[in-house]
C-alpha cells in the first residue's frame with residue numbers, strides 16, 4: 001500500500017468488480033491511501049473486532065453472534081459506494097495486520113477475531129459466492145459432478161437423514177476430501193466414505209475453508225512482523241509508526257475529559273460517590289490515598305484525571321489533594337512539589353494541554369511497580385486480593401465466581417462489567433471501556449432508581 005497525503009483515486013475502486021464481496025486478503029493491494037483513511041478505516045474495523053471479542057466472551061450463541069456481526073459491519077464498514085466498502089475492507093484489514101503483528105498476544109487476538117469475522121461473513125454469502133470463494137481458495141478438493149452424485153446419492157441422503165437434517169435442506173454440492181483430513185466429521189459419522197474419500201457437503205467444507213483461512217493469516221502475520229522494516233520505505237515508516245503503535249492500545253469510545261455529564265462533583269459528597277459509583281481501580285486508589293495520605297505519580301495521574309473527568313473542578317482538586325498529602329508531607333511541601341502536577345493536569349501549566357482521563361485499555365496495559373497502586377485490579381491484583389475487594393464492594397459469591405472466570409481468561413473489562421451489573425442490578429450491554437463511563441453509567445442507574453422512587 002502506498003500512503004498519500006491527499007485524496008487520489010484508488011486503483012482498486014475502478015477494479016472493484018473483480019473482487020468478491022468477501023476478500024481473501026492474499027496480498028496487500030497496490031493502492032494509494034490517504035493517511036487519514038489509513039487510521040480511520042483501521043479504527044472502524046477495530047470497532048467490529050472489539051465488538052466480536054466482547055460478544056464471544058459474553059458467551060453469545062451463534063445466531064446472536066451472526067446478528068451482532070451483521071450490525072457491527074453495517075454500522076462501521078458500510079458506505080453507499082460498493083467499491084468504497086471493498087477498499088475499506090481490504091485497507092483496514094492490512095493496516096490492522098501491521099498493528100497486530102508485532103507481539104504474540106496481539107497476533108493471537110487478531111487472528112481469532114478475524115477468523116470469527118471471516119466465518120460469519122462466509123456463512124452470510126450466497127451459495128454461488130461461497131462456491132466462487134472455495135474455487136478461489138484453491139483447496140485441493142473437487143466438487144463431484146452430477147453423474148457421480150447420482151451414483152452415491154442414496155448413501156449421501158442416508159447420512160443426511162441419520163444426522164437428523166431434512167433431505168430437502170441438504171445441499172446437493174459435495175466435495176471429495178481425503179478422509180484423514182476430516183477426522184472430526186469421520187468420528188461423528190457425518191460423512192459418507194468411499195475408497196479413502198469422504199463426501200463432504202458444502203456446509204461442512206466451510207469449516208475446512210475457515211481453518212485454511214486461519215492458517216494462511218497466521219503465517220502472514222509472522223511474515224508481516226519480519227518484514228515490517230523492509231516492507232515500506234523509511235520515510236513512510238516514520239509517518240506510520242506512531243499511528244500503528246497508538247492503534248494497538250487505542251480507546252474507541254467518547255472523550256471524557258470534558259464530559260461532566262452529571263455536573264460538578266462536590267468535595268462533601270466525594271466519599272459517598274466513590275463508594276457507590278467509582279469502578280474498582282478508582283475505589284482502590286481513592287482508598288489508598290485516604291489510608292496513606294500519599295500516592296505515587298502513576299496513581300496521582302490515574303485518579304487525578306478520572307476525578308477531573310467526573311467533574312471535580314481545579315480549586316476543589318487542589319483542596320482535595322492538599323487535605324490528604326499535607327497530613328503526610330506538610331502543606332508547604334505539597335504547594336511546592338505536588339500542586340504544580342495537579343494544575344498541569346487541568347492544562348494550567350506547561351504545554352497547557354487539557355489532559356484526558358485514562359481509558360481501561362491504557363490502565364490495563366500499564367505496569368505498576370512496587371508501592372504503586374494504579375493499574376486495573378482485575379489484571380494486577382492477586383486472586384485473593386481481588387476476591388476480598390469484590391466482596392467489600394458487595395458482589396455476591398456467585399457473581400464473584402463469574403468475575404474470576406473472566407479474569408482467568410484475561411477478559412478484564414468484562415470482569416469489570418459483570419461487577420458493575422452485580423452491584424447495580426442493571427445490565428451494561430456495551431461493556432465497560434472507560435472508568436468515567438463506569439461512573440456515568442452508575443450515576444444513570446442510581447438516578448433513574450431515585451426518580452422512580454419519587455414518583
Ligand code: SF4
Pocket residue numbers: 279280281282359360361363364375376377378412413416432433434435438
Ligand atoms: S476494567 Fe477499566 S474501569 Fe474497570 S477496574 Fe479495570 S481499568 Fe478500571
